[in-house]
Amino acid sequence: MDDANRLSPRKTPVQRRGRATAEAIVEAAAHILEAEGLAGFNTNAVAARAGASVGSLYQYFPGKEAILAALARREADRFAAALDATLSRVAAAPLDEAITAMAAVAVAHQSSRPRLARLLDGEEQRLGLGDEAQAATRGTADRLARFLAGRPDLDLADPNEAAADLLHLARGLIDGALERSAASDLAGRVTRAALGYLGAASGC
Amino acid sequence: MDDANRLSPRKTPVQRRGRATAEAIVEAAAHILEAEGLAGFNTNAVAARAGASVGSLYQYFPGKEAILAALARREADRFAAALDATLSRVAAAPLDEAITAMAAVAVAHQSSRPRLARLLDGEEQRLGLGDEAQAATRGTADRLARFLAGRPDLDLADPNEAAADLLHLARGLIDGALERSAASDLAGRVTRAALGYLGAASGC
Amino acid sequence: MDDANRLSPRKTPVQRRGRATAEAIVEAAAHILEAEGLAGFNTNAVAARAGASVGSLYQYFPGKEAILAALARREADRFAAALDATLSRVAAAPLDEAITAMAAVAVAHQSSRPRLARLLDGEEQRLGLGDEAQAATRGTADRLARFLAGRPDLDLADPNEAAADLLHLARGLIDGALERSAASDLAGRVTRAALGYLGAASGC
Amino acid sequence: MDDANRLSPRKTPVQRRGRATAEAIVEAAAHILEAEGLAGFNTNAVAARAGASVGSLYQYFPGKEAILAALARREADRFAAALDATLSRVAAAPLDEAITAMAAVAVAHQSSRPRLARLLDGEEQRLGLGDEAQAATRGTADRLARFLAGRPDLDLADPNEAAADLLHLARGLIDGALERSAASDLAGRVTRAALGYLGAASGC
DNA sequence: CATGAATGAGCCTTCATTCAT
DNA sequence: AATGAATGAAGGCTCATTCAT
Numbered sequence: 001m002d003d004a005n006r007l008s009p010r011k012t013p014v015q016r017r018g019r020a021t022a023e024a025i026v027e028a029a030a031h032i033l034e035a036e037g038l039a040g041f042n043t044n045a046v047a048a049r050a051g052a053s054v055g056s057l058y059q060y061f062p063g064k065e066a067i068l069a070a071l072a073r074r075e076a077d078r079f080a081a082a083l084d085a086t087l088s089r090v091a092a093a094p095l096d097e098a099i100t101a102m103a104a105v106a107v108a109h110q111s112s113r114p115r116l117a118r119l120l121d122g123e124e125q126r127l128g129l130g131d132e133a134q135a136a137t138r139g140t141a142d143r144l145a146r147f148l149a150g151r152p153d154l155d156l157a158d159p160n161e162a163a164a165d166l167l168h169l170a171r172g173l174i175d176g177a178l179e180r181s182a183a184s185d186l187a188g189r190v191t192r193a194a195l196g197y198l199g200a201a202s203g204c
Numbered sequence: 205m206d207d208a209n210r211l212s213p214r215k216t217p218v219q220r221r222g223r224a225t226a227e228a229i230v231e232a233a234a235h236i237l238e239a240e241g242l243a244g245f246n247t248n249a250v251a252a253r254a255g256a257s258v259g260s261l262y263q264y265f266p267g268k269e270a271i272l273a274a275l276a277r278r279e280a281d282r283f284a285a286a287l288d289a290t291l292s293r294v295a296a297a298p299l300d301e302a303i304t305a306m307a308a309v310a311v312a313h314q315s316s317r318p319r320l321a322r323l324l325d326g327e328e329q330r331l332g333l334g335d336e337a338q339a340a341t342r343g344t345a346d347r348l349a350r351f352l353a354g355r356p357d358l359d360l361a362d363p364n365e366a367a368a369d370l371l372h373l374a375r376g377l378i379d380g381a382l383e384r385s386a387a388s389d390l391a392g393r394v395t396r397a398a399l400g401y402l403g404a405a406s407g408c
Numbered sequence: 409m410d411d412a413n414r415l416s417p418r419k420t421p422v423q424r425r426g427r428a429t430a431e432a433i434v435e436a437a438a439h440i441l442e443a444e445g446l447a448g449f450n451t452n453a454v455a456a457r458a459g460a461s462v463g464s465l466y467q468y469f470p471g472k473e474a475i476l477a478a479l480a481r482r483e484a485d486r487f488a489a490a491l492d493a494t495l496s497r498v499a500a501a502p503l504d505e506a507i508t509a510m511a512a513v514a515v516a517h518q519s520s521r522p523r524l525a526r527l528l529d530g531e532e533q534r535l536g537l538g539d540e541a542q543a544a545t546r547g548t549a550d551r552l553a554r555f556l557a558g559r560p561d562l563d564l565a566d567p568n569e570a571a572a573d574l575l576h577l578a579r580g581l582i583d584g585a586l587e588r589s590a591a592s593d594l595a596g597r598v599t600r601a602a603l604g605y606l607g608a609a610s611g612c
Numbered sequence: 613m614d615d616a617n618r619l620s621p622r623k624t625p626v627q628r629r630g631r632a633t634a635e636a637i638v639e640a641a642a643h644i645l646e647a648e649g650l651a652g653f654n655t656n657a658v659a660a661r662a663g664a665s666v667g668s669l670y671q672y673f674p675g676k677e678a679i680l681a682a683l684a685r686r687e688a689d690r691f692a693a694a695l696d697a698t699l700s701r702v703a704a705a706p707l708d709e710a711i712t713a714m715a716a717v718a719v720a721h722q723s724s725r726p727r728l729a730r731l732l733d734g735e736e737q738r739l740g741l742g743d744e745a746q747a748a749t750r751g752t753a754d755r756l757a758r759f760l761a762g763r764p765d766l767d768l769a770d771p772n773e774a775a776a777d778l779l780h781l782a783r784g785l786i787d788g789a790l791e792r793s794a795a796s797d798l799a800g801r802v803t804r805a806a807l808g809y810l811g812a813a814s815g816c
Numbered sequence: 817c818a819t820g821a822a823t824g825a826g827c828c829t830t831c832a833t834t835c836a837t
Numbered sequence: 838a839a840t841g842a843a844t845g846a847a848g849g850c851t852c853a854t855t856c857a858t
Contacts, residue, residue, distance in 0.1 A: 037330065042852055053819045054854080064853065122326035125383055126241060161386055165377055169397050172376015173369055179329055182365055189401065193373050196400005197393065225842085246827055257844045262829065429821085445738060450848055461823045466850065530734035533791055534649065569794055573785055577805050580784015581777055587737055590773055597809065601781050604808005605801065654831055665840045666833080676832065 007069035007127060008062070022060040024050040026074060029067045034116045038123075041068075065127055072120050072127075076136035079109045083140060087147050095153055095200055096191065102144075103190040106170045107183075114178040121171055141167055154198060166194050211273040211331060214266045226264040228254040230278060233271045238320045242327075245272075269331055276324045276331075280340035283313045287344060291351050299357055299404055300395065306348075307394040310374045311387075318382040325375055345371055358402060370398050415477040415535060418470045430468040432458040434482060437475045442524045446531075449476075473535055480528045480535075484544035487517045491548060495555050503561055503608055504599065510552075511598040514578045515591075522586040529579055549575055562606060574602050619681035619739060620674070634672040636662040638686060641679045646728045650735075653680075677739055684732050684739075688748035691721045695752060699759050707765055707812055708803065714756075715802040718782045719795075726790040733783055753779055766810060778806050 028050035032040050043064050047057040061067050082105045090098035110117045124137065145163035148156055156162050170190050177186050213226070232254035236244050247268050251261045265271050286309045294302040314321045328341065349367035352360055360366050374394050381390050417430070436458035440448050451472050455465040469475050490513050498506040518525045532545065553571035556564055564570050578598050585594050640662035644652050655676050659669045673679050694717045702710040722729045736749065757775035760768055768774050782802050789798050 043854080044852070047820095055819050055856085056817080058854070059817070118329065125322065164380060164384060164386070165393055165397075168380030169373040169377040172379070173373040175376070176368060176372030180368060182368070189369055192403060193369075193397045193401040196402075197397040198400075199396060247829080248827070258829080259831085259844055260842070263842070268828075451850080452848070462850075463823050463852085464821070467821070472849075526737065533730065572788060572792060572794070573801055573805075576788030577781040577785040580787070581781040583784070584776060584780030588776060590776070597777055600811060601777075601805045601809040604810075605805040606808075607804060655833080656831070659841095667835085667840050668838080670833070671838070 007066050021050070021052055021056055022070075025052060025057055025060060025067060026071050029071050030113065030116055033071075033119050034113050037115070038119060043067075068120075068123055069127060072124055073136045075109075075117070075120055076140060079105075080136060080140045080143065082109060083143060087143060091147070091150075095151060095198070096195055098147075099194050099198075100187060100191045103170065103187040103194065106167075106190065107174055107187045110171070110174045110178060111183070114175075118175050118179070121175065148198075154200065156198070162198065166197060169193055169197065210266060211270050212266070213270060213274060214262070214264055225254070225256050225260055226274075229256060229261055229264065229271060230274050233275050234317065234320055237275075237323050238317050241319070242323060272324075272327055273331060276328055277340045279313075279321070279324055280344060283309075284340060284344045284347065286313060287347060291347060295351070295354075299355060299402070300399060302351075303398050303402075304391060304395045307374065307391040307398065310371075310394065311378055311391045314375070314378045315382060315387070318379075322379045322383070325379065352402075358404065360402070366402065370401060373397055373401065414470060415474050416470070417474060417478060418466070418468055429458070429460050429464055430478075433460060433465055433468060433475060434478050437479050438521070438524055441479075441527050442521050445523070446527060476528075476531055477535060480532055481544045483517075483525070483528055484548060487513075488544060488548045488551065490517060491551060495551060499555070499558075503559060503606070504603060506555075507602050507606075508595060508599045511578065511595040511602065514575075514598065515582055515595045518579070518582045519586060519591070522583075526583045526587070529583065556606075562608065564606075570606065574605060577601055577605065619678050633662070633664055633668055634682075637664060637669055637672060637679060638683050641683050642725065642728055645683075645731050646725050649727070650731060655679075680732075680735055681739060684736055685748045687721075687729070687732055688752060691718075692748060692752045692755065694721060695755060699755060703759070703762075707763060707810070708807055710759075711806050711810075712799060712803045715782065715799040715806065718779075718802065719786055719799045722783070722786045723790060723795070726787075730787045730791070733787065760810075766812065768810075774810065778809060781805055781809065 025046060028046045029041065032045055032049060041064075043054055043057055046067060047054045050057070057067075061070065083102065086101050086105050090101045093101070141160065141163045144166065145159040148154055148162055149159040170193075173190055173193060174186060177183055177189070229250060232250050233245065236249055236253060245268070247258055247261055250268070250271060251258045254261070261271075265274065287306065290305050290309050294305045297305070345364065345367045348370065349363040352358055352366055353363040374397075377394055377397060378390060381387060381393070433454060436454045437449065440453055440457060449472070451462055451465055454472075454475060455462045458465070465475075469478065491510065494509050494513050498509045501509075549568065549571045552574065553567040556562055556570055557567040578601075581598055581601060582594060585591055585597070637658060640658045641653065643661060644657055653676075655666055655669055658679060659666045662669070669679075673682065695714065698713050698717050702713045705713075753772065753775045756778065757771040760766060760774055761771040782805075785802055785805060786798060789795055789801070
């Protein structure tokens with residue numbers, strides 16, 4: 001349990017105050033990452049920005065990386081939620097329309113806090129991101145895979161692989177574009193690539 | 205010149221011994237990054253692995269980030285070289301064939317030292333990668349852009365944007381796949397996405 | 409605030425323990441300077457002698473120079489206090505008597521920890537000694553200047569200059585004498601020079 | 613002989629080139645001290661500024677401190693020479709005139725490279741300044757002592773002590789004044805103090 | 817539970833000195 | 838003799854983590 005729980009929150013705070021503190025810490029981490037990058041991300045700074053003491057921080061998180069994991073989980077959850085909403089909305093729509101909608105969701109997510117998103121993308125792999133924390137990320141891919149598998153107009157050998165590929169290519173393309181501030185019609189560009197990948201290019 | 209040269213090598217070694225040391229340091233950095241990630245990447249470890257002393261390391265590089273920059277440059281150069289070779293070979297080939305060839309080059313490059321490639325992709329943006337060091341990366345995109353612009357069967361509004369997008373989506377897709385050890389027909393997958401992006405999907 | 413506060417204490421400790429630590433560090437610095445000179449003055453040694461850890465040291469001082477500054481300030485304050493006491497005692501005394509008393513104070517101060525005093529005299533100028541830290545030194549000169557300006561038996565064009573000159577000549581003379589262990593009637597020698605400087609030589 | 617010669621030049625270079633190099637090194641040290649203080653004074657910088665290699669530097673000086681010692685000696689010699697010239701010129705003059713002339717020499721010396729002079733004053737005591745190197749400094753005091761002893765209008769108990777005291781008070785006063793850029797009638801101020809010290813104040 | 821002072825391993829970097837060429 | 842690359846001890850400083858209050 002020592003190493004396994006390295007990334008899990010130390011305790012699920014039941015009391016209101018506790019939860020609020022934990023959330024403040026995670027949000028403080030997000031702020032700092034967005035504003036100063038990994039270099040400025042240290043437990044003292046996070047605690048200070050969260051209006052808590054280091055001691056409290058360690059009450060809720062077993063260590064620095066666990067905060068990152070919680071933050072990654074939070075972001076993944078948010079993305080998953082946004083994707084879910086869209087997926088159910090476009091379940092019956094034509095494929096290109098559905099993909100366009102999802103691309104827009106992805107672009108919106110990565111755009112809202114671009115630096116944060118990019119950093120988390122990078123860290124997600126570095127930390128093994130213990131199974132539990134990775135669940136959220138996995139969840140997104142699973143949902144997308146199910147969507148793809150359910151489309152009668154697609155005949156994918158491995159929907160899980162496709163889902164993961166699409167997520168990664170979209171992330172790569174979007175992060176790169178945001179870095180270069182080349183955001184015009186970004187969703188459209190992602191859509192073209194995705195449809196092409198799925199063997200259903202729009203231009204046909 | 206103080207902050208500007210933060211990433212440039214400190215002195216270009218003239219003597220054979222010096223050049224060998226500088227190269228050994230860069231290669232040692234690559235080894236360590238591949239084997240232990242950024243966590244194990246510190247000047248003492250790099251120097252030790254290179255069979256040199258810290259003092260020597262600082263003779264050739266103004267700091268640890270400069271080593272990273274040199275390594276990134278080296279890898280970018282290698283990729284650019286491989287791409288160049290392929291580009292000239294497939295200049296006249298049908299588009300899908302040309303793209304397939306380039307995808308294969310990209311997959312090969314990222315696969316040879318997957319962890320290293322991924323780490324460098326992440327760091328490349330973190331360091332501003334001073335103009336000079338970024339030249340190599342830029343170079344790759346420029347070459348690809350020229351290739352795309354020259355294709356009569358493509359009519360791209362902005363070849364530079366397209367080139368950058370293709371590079372980034374390919375990196376995203378490939379890195380993600382390698383992380384999951386899902387490498388089967390990787391080049392094919394990349395090709396489909398690329399052709400789709402270019403509005404020339406293979407399946408038409 | 410970054411460079412400006414290079415010499416100011418980092419945090420004013422509120423708790424008793426904290427203040428004690430900060431003071432122990434300053435006193436440790438004094439001990440080391442007296443015993444081993446600037447060569448032995450390093451953060452590890454100071455912290456060790458203070459019975460604290462480097463970490464604590466850096467909690468209270470932003471760097472080693474700040475410790476020097478704090479020490480210089482402490483010594484200047486002590487000297488100023490001693491001078492103050494004497495000044496009020498001899499305010500109405502004949503000039504030569506007053507100067508003799510002050511010379512005795514200066515000799516006593518520099519003699520109590522001669523090496524320390526000499527080192528601080530040397531360092532005081534090297535560090536710019538930020539305005540705040542310099543205040544104490546300035547204070548001494550100001551007090552003396554006021555005293556000189558108030559003497560009816562003196563007619564000085566620039567009492568501030570005279571005060572600074574007297575302080576410096578006394579320091580030079582005393583430090584030099586202590587170095588040579590030539591301390592007999594030191595206060596008398598200083599007094600003669602001072603009275604001469606003031607144009608009121610005793611021998612007239 | 614190991615520790616004893618720590619401060620002596622390693623070899624008295626007989627060949628012209630050797631002497632030139634040694635002198636260049638000493639002058640480079642002076643330049644650096646004047647321009648950047650002790651912080652910038654390191655063997656690599658000195659060698660570079662002297663147009664020599666570190667290796668050559670170590671050919672002529674056993675270590676870093678020896679360069680300082682040589683420089684101190686050079687400056688002391690120059691001062692002694694200037695003082696000698698003046699002493700012989702004013703041997704028969706009235707005391708206040710003679711002292712005034714010497715004060716002017718001291719002011720001129722300390723003013724020509726004020727930072728250098730102050731630094732050397734500080735270092736002179738720190739290094740033990742091996743007997744030989746100290747000889748020059750001693751020499752100045754001896755000359756002055758002889759002059760004082762020879763004056764029929766003075767009756768000093770200990771001319772050596774008086775000479776040393778005068779030199780030190782003058783240095784303290786002058787260095788302090790130059791630091792504050794308060795140089796007007798500096799020689800006059802020194803003279804008043806000196807005459808007062810000698811019990812022969814000008815104002816009588 | 818909260819606080820924040822204390823700890824100290826760890827890492828970066830400099831520079832005096834040596835020595836192979 | 839000269840050169841300058843190499844060495845590595847030494848020291849400055851940070852920050853994750855612990856623990857007394």
